[in-house]
Amino acid sequence: MLTQLGDLWESVRVALDGLLANKMRSALTMLGVIIGVAAVIALMSIGAGVQAEITEQISSLGTNILIVIPSSSGRVGNGGGGGAGSITMDDLDALSDPANVPDASLVVPEYSVSGQIIYGDNNFSVSAVGTTAEYQALYELGVASGEFFTAQDGGDKVAVLGSNVAADLFGDFDPVGLKIKFNSATSGQTTSLKIVGVLEEEGGSMFASTDDSIFVPLDTAQTRLANARNTLGALTLNRISVVATSEETVAPVNDQIEGVLRADHDLDLTDDDDFSVINQAEMLDTVTAVTDTLTVFLGAIAGISLLVGGIGIMNIMLVSVTERTREIGLRKAIGAQRSDILFQFLMEAIILSLLGGFIGILVGVGMGQLVNLTGMVTSVVTLSSIALAVGFSVAIGLFFGIYPANQAAKLSPIEALRYE
Amino acid sequence: MSLIEIRDLTKVYQMGEVEVHALNGVSLDIDQGEWVAIMGPSGSGKSTMMHIIGCLDIPTSGSYILDGVDVSQMVESQLAAVRNHKIGFVFQAYNLLARTSAIKQVMLPMQYSRDGSRVPRAERRERAEEALEVVGMADRINHRPSELSGGERQRVAIARALVTNPSILMADEPTGNLDSKSGIEVMEVFHRLHEGRGITVVMVTHDEAISADAERVIRLFDGRIERVDRNGLRSEVESQKSKVGIPAQLMSDVGVVTPDKGSERC
Numbered sequence: 001m002l003t004q005l006g007d008l009w010e011s012v013r014v015a016l017d018g019l020l021a022n023k024m025r026s027a028l029t030m031l032g033v034i035i036g037v038a039a040v041i042a043l044m045s046i047g048a049g050v051q052a053e054i055t056e057q058i059s060s061l062g063t064n065i066l067i068v069i070p071s072s073s074g075r076v077g078n079g080g081g082g083g084a085g086s087i088t089m090d091d092l093d094a095l096s097d098p099a100n101v102p103d104a105s106l107v108v109p110e111y112s113v114s115g116q117i118i119y120g121d122n123n124f125s126v127s128a129v130g131t132t133a134e135y136q137a138l139y140e141l142g143v144a145s146g147e148f149f150t151a152q153d154g155g156d157k158v159a160v161l162g163s164n165v166a167a168d169l170f171g172d173f174d175p176v177g178l179k180i181k182f183n184s185a186t187s188g189q190t191t192s193l194k195i196v197g198v199l200e201e202e203g204g205s206m207f208a209s210t211d212d213s214i215f216v217p218l219d220t221a222q223t224r225l226a227n228a229r230n231t232l233g234a235l236t237l238n239r240i241s242v243v244a245t246s247e248e249t250v251a252p253v254n255d256q257i258e259g260v261l262r263a264d265h266d267l268d269l270t271d272d273d274d275f276s277v278i279n280q281a282e283m284l285d286t287v288t289a290v291t292d293t294l295t296v297f298l299g300a301i302a303g304i305s306l307l308v309g310g311i312g313i314m315n316i317m318l319v320s321v322t323e324r325t326r327e328i329g330l331r332k333a334i335g336a337q338r339s340d341i342l343f344q345f346l347m348e349a350i351i352l353s354l355l356g357g358f359i360g361i362l363v364g365v366g367m368g369q370l371v372n373l374t375g376m377v378t379s380v381v382t383l384s385s386i387a388l389a390v391g392f393s394v395a396i397g398l399f400f401g402i403y404p405a406n407q408a409a410k411l412s413p414i415e416a417l418r419y420e
Numbered sequence: 421m422s423l424i425e426i427r428d429l430t431k432v433y434q435m436g437e438v439e440v441h442a443l444n445g446v447s448l449d450i451d452q453g454e455w456v457a458i459m460g461p462s463g464s465g466k467s468t469m470m471h472i473i474g475c476l477d478i479p480t481s482g483s484y485i486l487d488g489v490d491v492s493q494m495v496e497s498q499l500a501a502v503r504n505h506k507i508g509f510v511f512q513a514y515n516l517l518a519r520t521s522a523i524k525q526v527m528l529p530m531q532y533s534r535d536g537s538r539v540p541r542a543e544r545r546e547r548a549e550e551a552l553e554v555v556g557m558a559d560r561i562n563h564r565p566s567e568l569s570g571g572e573r574q575r576v577a578i579a580r581a582l583v584t585n586p587s588i589l590m591a592d593e594p595t596g597n598l599d600s601k602s603g604i605e606v607m608e609v610f611h612r613l614h615e616g617r618g619i620t621v622v623m624v625t626h627d628e629a630i631s632a633d634a635e636r637v638i639r640l641f642d643g644r645i646e647r648v649d650r651n652g653l654r655s656e657v658e659s660q661k662s663k664v665g666i667p668a669q670l671m672s673d674v675g676v677v678t679p680d681k682g683s684e685r686c
């Protein structure tokens with residue numbers, strides 16, 4: 001055992017001697033591995049950081065919320081047709097009935113209209129979200145000034161501004177009581193709206209930024225800002241949020257909603273749903289699948305640079321073998337076995353790739369920290385990315401080391417010594 | 421039984437269409453403790469024969485028995501082991517490793533020793549120092565080849581050949597790259613080893629003065645043994661092709677084995 005360790009140490013020494021004899025060349029070879037490994041770690045940790053951030057945003061939505069949206073896969077021509085118009089006020093009424101969905105504590109409709117908001121010379125694009133007063137409770141929105149509209153405001157030309165909208169139009173000035181104009185992108189109509197409140201800053205959410213929206217009563221959005229009627233004349237909705245009484249009732253509520261809506265839309269057993277019910281767990285699954293793909297994609301790009309680094313190692317090993325042919329011949333002449341030569345060159349390749357891999361980890365983690373400094377994403381260095389990078393660099397060292405090493409080892413001593 | 425027994429050795433190099441017959445049926449016995457010089461014009465096959473005797477190369481045909489073992493049947497790894505502990509080879513061009521100190525050069529062969537001939541790691545340095553002492557290089561152990569004169573380099577190479585205690589020391593024109601003073605120093609080392617330790621020496625040389633030290637001089641011509649001179653009995657043995665009239669007894673006396681088909685020349 002001790003002898004074997006000693007032998008190993010001796011081969012490491014021999015290999016190190018070989019590498020140190022040409023420092024510049026060894027360093028350049030290692031650079032290929034360093035860049036590859038660093039890229040793998042940096043890109044994968046940025047990918048993991050993005051994933052963690054998105055996951056956190058979804059979780060912050062609240063675990064009890066289910067969202068009903070129209071689905072384009074629905075059957076056209078029934079219950080208002082598939083696609084955008086498939087969810088109507090009738091559906092809202094049905095879902096709001098505690099007899100239908102007993103485990104729901106809150107049902108909030110939304111109808112959004114995009115358009116231009118105009119005040120004086122300023123104008124920019126916003127989304128006007130038509131909803132009910134319960135929206136404030138649903139997303140726990142704080143009011144900075146004025147108040148959120150109430151159920152009594154239904155159909156009135158009033159608006160609550162998100163914090164960015166207010167800041168962009170009015171700066172620090174409190175706009176409550178002022179009138180703005182909204183030019184609908186769908187109908188082209190301009191409607192005057194009285195500002196009744198300004199929301200506190202919420203921070204970004206991945207779906208719609210509260211801060212960049214304005215909120216109006218549902219009726220106002222459906223009839224004044226746009227025409228929300230579908231081909232059958234029913235008023236439609238973009239989305240209905242349903243809050244289950246607890247995390248445990250999310251699944252029953254999901255079933256209840258589907259039952260109610262399928263009955264309401266007269267769908268046969270064989271028909272697909274013309275709506276989708278999304279809950280947080282499903283959303284997380286979907287987003288995780290997407291970000292996983294993203295991480296794999298980033299990893300693949302980084303893997304290519306690792307591969308290029310590996311080819312660099314192979315190139316250097318080949319050159320080194322050619323350059324040291326006489327040395328190989330001499331070693332064989334004094335009794336080195338083929339395996340001794342093979343092992344020596346393999347060891348050089350492994351040392352290059354391991355050392356390069358180690359430095360690459362440091363550089364990759366450092367690059368992740370640099371990205372953190374920009375504040376865009378918080379990179380998360382995962383053990384798996386380190387394991388992947390190191391495993392890959394050793395595999396590359398072995399793979400690309402074996403061919404030249406074998407070339408060297410199988411030379412006959414006389415041929416090798418005669419080499420010029 | 422002789423240390424080296426060679427029968428009908430041939431070596432043919434295939435150069436495209438052309439066959440080069442470097443050795444054309446050489447038979448030769450060398451005894452333990454003998455000093456044999458090999459001479460002959462350039463291209464006569466001296467190095468080819470040395471490489472085969474030194475187990476660095478294998479013959480095209482013929483048999484080679486070294487120390488009672490048939491070497492011509494050996495596989496690569498066995499030959500490497502024989503090179504390592506039975507044979508010390510000294511080259512004309514030294515063949516030292518660049519950027520490596522003398523002591524490390526000499527320790528190198530022990531690194532490749534296996535099993536029975538294995539030298540414990542702790543003793544290797546000491547053994548190498550002893551070998552450098554024998555060749556008179558004890559005060560140069562940390563010098564690299566670029567810091568040594570030609571004669572010193574060759575003496576380091578001899579120490580390297582010596583360190584595994586081989587029974588045969590082979591040298592292919594060991595003084596070919598040296599001035600006469602360094603050459604004499606190197607030859608003194610061979611003499612010390614031969615007389616002091618009784619080591620068998622097989623040496624190729626172009627220098628008649630050097631071959632005069634040998635107990636036997638094998639003269640090659642066109643891949644055959646043309647003549648063997650022994651201990652001043654120069655020209656006692658005629659060339660094989662014109663050996664008509666030489667008693668078989670005398671032939672075996674001088675160690676030349678006459679192959680049956682050795683009389684015709686191609």
Ligand SMILES: Nc1ncnc2c1ncn2[C@@H]1O[C@H](COP(=O)(O)OP(=O)(O)OP(=O)(O)O)[C@@H](O)[C@H]1O
Pocket residue numbers: 433434435440441442460461462463464465466467468469
């Ligand atoms: N690897 C080879 N391939 C082809 N031919 C070879 C090879 N090695 C040697 N020869 C040929 O074999 C013949 C004998 O060569 P060898 O090197 O044994 O001569 P030598 O007696 O040592 O000559 P010198 O005194 O010049 O060293 C030469 O004609 C040479 O051209």
Ligand SMILES: Nc1ncnc2c1ncn2[C@@H]1O[C@H](COP(=O)(O)OP(=O)(O)OP(=O)(O)O)[C@@H](O)[C@H]1O
Pocket residue numbers: 560563566567568569570571572599602
């Ligand atoms: N760079 C060096 N570092 C240390 N010692 C050296 C160096 N170069 C030469 N020597 C020593 O100086 C002495 C003279 O070396 P030099 O090469 O001048 O000899 P030389 O007369 O040319 O011999 P040769 O005829 O063998 O070439 C030698 O003992 C050698 O070991």
Ligand SMILES: [Mg+2]
Pocket residue numbers: 466467468592
């Ligand atoms: Mg020669």
Ligand SMILES: [Mg+2]
Pocket residue numbers: 569570
């Ligand atoms: Mg000189």
